[in-house]
Amino acid sequence: MDHQSKALTLPIARFAVGSIIFFLVAWMAGAEPDCPPPLPKDTLPAELALNAIPSGLAPVRVVPDDNRLLPERVELGRRLFFDPLLSADGSVACASCHDPQRGFASAAPRAVGIHGKVGTRNAPSLLNRAYGRTFFWDGRTATLESQAIEPIVNPVELGSQISDVLAKLAGNAKYRQAFAKAYDGGVTAENLGRALAAFERVLLSGDSQVDRFQAGHASALTDSQRRGLWIYESRGSCWRCHRGQNYSDEEFHNTGVAALQLQPDPGRFTVTHDEADRGKFKTPSLRGVSRTGPYMHDGSLATLRDVVEFYNRGGGKNPRLDPLIRPLDLTPQEFDSLVDFLKALDGSELTR
Ligand code: HEC
Numbered sequence: 001m002d003h004q005s006k007a008l009t010l011p012i013a014r015f016a017v018g019s020i021i022f023f024l025v026a027w028m029a030g031a032e033p034d035c036p037p038p039l040p041k042d043t044l045p046a047e048l049a050l051n052a053i054p055s056g057l058a059p060v061r062v063v064p065d066d067n068r069l070l071p072e073r074v075e076l077g078r079r080l081f082f083d084p085l086l087s088a089d090g091s092v093a094c095a096s097c098h099d100p101q102r103g104f105a106s107a108a109p110r111a112v113g114i115h116g117k118v119g120t121r122n123a124p125s126l127l128n129r130a131y132g133r134t135f136f137w138d139g140r141t142a143t144l145e146s147q148a149i150e151p152i153v154n155p156v157e158l159g160s161q162i163s164d165v166l167a168k169l170a171g172n173a174k175y176r177q178a179f180a181k182a183y184d185g186g187v188t189a190e191n192l193g194r195a196l197a198a199f200e201r202v203l204l205s206g207d208s209q210v211d212r213f214q215a216g217h218a219s220a221l222t223d224s225q226r227r228g229l230w231i232y233e234s235r236g237s238c239w240r241c242h243r244g245q246n247y248s249d250e251e252f253h254n255t256g257v258a259a260l261q262l263q264p265d266p267g268r269f270t271v272t273h274d275e276a277d278r279g280k281f282k283t284p285s286l287r288g289v290s291r292t293g294p295y296m297h298d299g300s301l302a303t304l305r306d307v308v309e310f311y312n313r314g315g316g317k318n319p320r321l322d323p324l325i326r327p328l329d330l331t332p333q334e335f336d337s338l339v340d341f342l343k344a345l346d347g348s349e350l351t352r
C-alpha cells in the first residue's frame with residue numbers, strides 16, 4: 001500500500017468504526033424505549049349489559065350504595081377507560097395495559113406505561129373484579145373506586161396529577177355534561193374513580209364450558225378436560241386456592257414466583273409488614289385465563305403450559321413456600337389435560 005492510499009484508508013476506517021459505535025449506542029438506547037404501549041380501540045358491544053350475570057357467577061355483585069350501576073355511569077367510565085386524556089402526555093389509557101382483546105390484561109410481562117417506562121408487575125385481567133375483595137397483587141386497596149385513582153398518578157403508568165386531569169375533564173364540555181348527568185358534584189376525583197369502577201363492574205366472564213358441565217351437561221367438557229378437572233380438584237390441590245365461582249379465594253399465598261427473582265418482590269409484606277407475608281400474592285381468578293398471559297405477578301411465565309410446569313416441579317423453592325405447593329409428578333397426558341381444563345374456563349367475555 002503506498003503512502004497516499006494509507007493516509008486515505010485511516011480516516012475511512014475511523015469513520016466506519018465511529019459509525020458502528022454510534023449506531024450501537026443508538027440501538028442500545030432504543031432498547032429502553034421512549035414510546036408508549038399501543039392504545040387499543042374500544043371494540044366492545046355498543047350496549048353493555050348492566051344486569052345480565054353470566055351463568056356460573058354469583059347473582060349479586062359488590063356495588064357500593066353511592067355508586068349503583070346506572071347506564072350513564074358505565075358509559076362515562078367506558079369513555080374514560082379508553083381515553084389517553086388521563087395520562088400526562090395524552091399517550092396512555094387504562095386500556096393500553098388492560099387490553100379488551102386479552103381479557104383486559106396486558107401482553108407485556110411487566111406493565112409498560114408513559115414514555116415506555118417499565119413497571120415491576122404484570123397488569124392483571126380486569127374480568128370479574130366486581131367480585132374482588134381487595135385489589136392489586138398485594139391487595140393494597142379495598143375498593144375499585146379508590147384503586148382507579150392510583151394508576152392515574154403512578155409515574156410509570158399514566159403519570160398525571162389529579163388536579164391536571166380534573167382540569168382537562170372540566171374543560172371538555174362533553175365530559176362536563178356526562179359527569180353532571182352521572183353524579184352529583186360533576187367532575188371530581190371521587191366521581192372519576194366511581195365512573196371507572198362502574199365500568200369495571202360490568203366486565204364479567206362466565207358461562208364457560210366448565211359452568212355448563214357443572215350445571216349437568218356432561219358433554220360440555222372433553223375427556224381430557226374432565227381428567228384435567230379431576231387433577232385440579234385432587235392431586236393438584238389447585239381448587240384449594242383457586243376456588244369458588246371466581247376461581248380465587250381472594251387470599252394471599254406464597255407459590256414461590258418471587259423467590260425466583262433476582263430482587264424478590266415482597267408482595268403482601270409491603271401492606272402488612274408481617275414477615276410471614278413476604279412473597280405472598282393475591283390468588284388471581286382463572287376465568288378467561290387462556291387469553292390473559294403472560295402469567296404471574298411478574299409476567300414471568302409466558303404460557304399456561306409454563307404455569308403447569310411451574311406447579312408440576314413444586315413452585316419456587318423458599319422457606320415460606322405454601323405447603324400446598326409441592327411437586328405433582330404429572331404424566332405427560334395429565335399435564336396436557338390440566339392445560340386443556342384451564343382453557344375450558346374461557347367464557348362469555350365481552351369481546352368474543
Ligand atoms: C402502565 C400500565 C397500566 C395502566 C395504564 C393501568 N394499569 Fe391497572 N394495573 C397495572 C398493573 C401493573 C397492575 C398491578 C399492580 C400491582 O399489583 O401493584 C394493575 C392493577 C389494576 C387493578 C387491580 C386488579 C386486581 O385484580 O387486583 C385494577 C382494577 C386496574 N389496574 C384498573 C386500572 C384502571 C381503571 C386504569 C386507568 C385509570 C389502569 N388500571 C391503568 C397496569 C396498568
Ligand code: HEC
Nearest residue numbers: 236237238241253257281282283284295296297311322324
Ligand atoms: C397455595 C395456593 C395456590 C395453589 C394450591 C395453586 N395456586 Fe395458582 N396461583 C396462586 C397464586 C397466589 C398465584 C399468583 C402467584 C404470583 O403471581 O406470584 C397463582 C397463579 C396462577 C396462575 C396465573 C394466573 C394469572 O393470571 O397470572 C394460574 C394459571 C394458576 N395459578 C393455576 C393453578 C393451577 C393449575 C394449580 C394447581 C396445579 C394452582 N394454580 C394451584 C395460588 C395457588
